[in-house]
Amino acid sequence: MTDPAIALVTGAGRGLGRATARALAQRGYRVVVAARDEEVAGAVAAEIEAEGGTARPLALDVADVECIRAARDTLLDEITEAWPESAIEVLVNNAGIGLFGPLADIAPADFDETFAVNVRGPLFVIQAFAPHLSAGARIVNVSSSLSRHVSPATSVYAASKAAIEALGRSLAIELGQRGIRINSIAPGPTATDFNGGAMRDNAELRHGLGQQTALGRVGEPDEIAHAVAALVSGDMRWVTGERIEVSGGVLL
Numbered sequence: 001m002t003d004p005a006i007a008l009v010t011g012a013g014r015g016l017g018r019a020t021a022r023a024l025a026q027r028g029y030r031v032v033v034a035a036r037d038e039e040v041a042g043a044v045a046a047e048i049e050a051e052g053g054t055a056r057p058l059a060l061d062v063a064d065v066e067c068i069r070a071a072r073d074t075l076l077d078e079i080t081e082a083w084p085e086s087a088i089e090v091l092v093n094n095a096g097i098g099l100f101g102p103l104a105d106i107a108p109a110d111f112d113e114t115f116a117v118n119v120r121g122p123l124f125v126i127q128a129f130a131p132h133l134s135a136g137a138r139i140v141n142v143s144s145s146l147s148r149h150v151s152p153a154t155s156v157y158a159a160s161k162a163a164i165e166a167l168g169r170s171l172a173i174e175l176g177q178r179g180i181r182i183n184s185i186a187p188g189p190t191a192t193d194f195n196g197g198a199m200r201d202n203a204e205l206r207h208g209l210g211q212q213t214a215l216g217r218v219g220e221p222d223e224i225a226h227a228v229a230a231l232v233s234g235d236m237r238w239v240t241g242e243r244i245e246v247s248g249g250v251l252l
């Protein structure tokens with residue numbers, strides 16, 4: 001790790017992305033808080049700074065490839081100015097959306113939107129930033145335990161997460177030539193706004209999903225965030241092209 005290194009987290013305005021941005025800042029990274037809404041990104045960056053970390057906001061809609069490229073250019077200009085001694089060493093593709101519904105209810109537009117955010121987004125974020133990552137950088141794509149096990153009415157979402165895992169495995173070969181590691185973290189049910197906040201707010205669902213895990217409960221955002229932080233640390237330097245589930249042992 002260069003001192004201090006830069007970590008960029010997408011979808012960092014709330015949920016797992018916000019927790020991951022804070023966890024990386026706690027480990028000494030200068031964090032780029034990327035979110036669709038610049039004000040939201042700014043609020044999380046301010047929160048990190050108030051906690052003693054270093055952060056800056058970046059407006060980034062991963063569903064819009066032109067926006068990705070423009071955000072990349074903006075960021076490179078900004079960090080050349082503000083953090084000239086730092087390299088981008090960590091990229092976390094966390095932004096994602098859920099589409100949950102049975103086969104008969106799936107509309108083409110919903111399918112397209114899910115894949116635009118969950119698959120096309122991370123791919124073009126990686127393409128845009130790869131030339132600017134340091135040798136030995138780490139990329140983490142946030143997948144889902146649902147790429148391994150089946151829940152009712154999750155087909156499109158599960159397929160999008162399986163796709164990002166497959167992309168990661170292929171890109172591990174290409175990017176490994178520069179020592180860049182790329183892995184997927186696959187969370188199980190975790191208490192965030194996701195799926196309307198159901199895993200956080202619906203006690204009955206929390207209990208039911210908790211019963212499906214070896215550890216008996218749903219996860220908390222910090223538990224995913226610290227796993228991401230561990231995965232990008234030097235302790236995991238020989239791990240690439242992998243999918244690591246962080247789920248308390250859901251549906252083993």
Ligand SMILES: NC(=O)c1ccc[n+]([C@@H]2O[C@H](COP(=O)([O-])OP(=O)(O)OC[C@H]3O[C@@H](n4cnc5c(N)ncnc54)[C@H](OP(=O)(O)O)[C@@H]3O)[C@@H](O)[C@H]2O)c1
Pocket residue numbers: 010011012013014015016017035036037060061062063064094095096097098117142143144145186187188189190191192193194195199
């Ligand atoms: N929570 C779970 O149980 C769970 C389980 C497995 C996997 N995951 C995955 O974990 C990741 C984070 O989810 P979460 O639980 O933190 O859910 P969340 O609270 O709903 O947060 C989703 C994040 O993704 C961002 N996002 C959505 N579309 C975007 C776009 N086009 N461009 C940029 N950002 C966008 C959202 O930004 P806005 O605030 O602008 O909407 C938000 O920051 C997702 O990839 C999700 O699939 C979650």
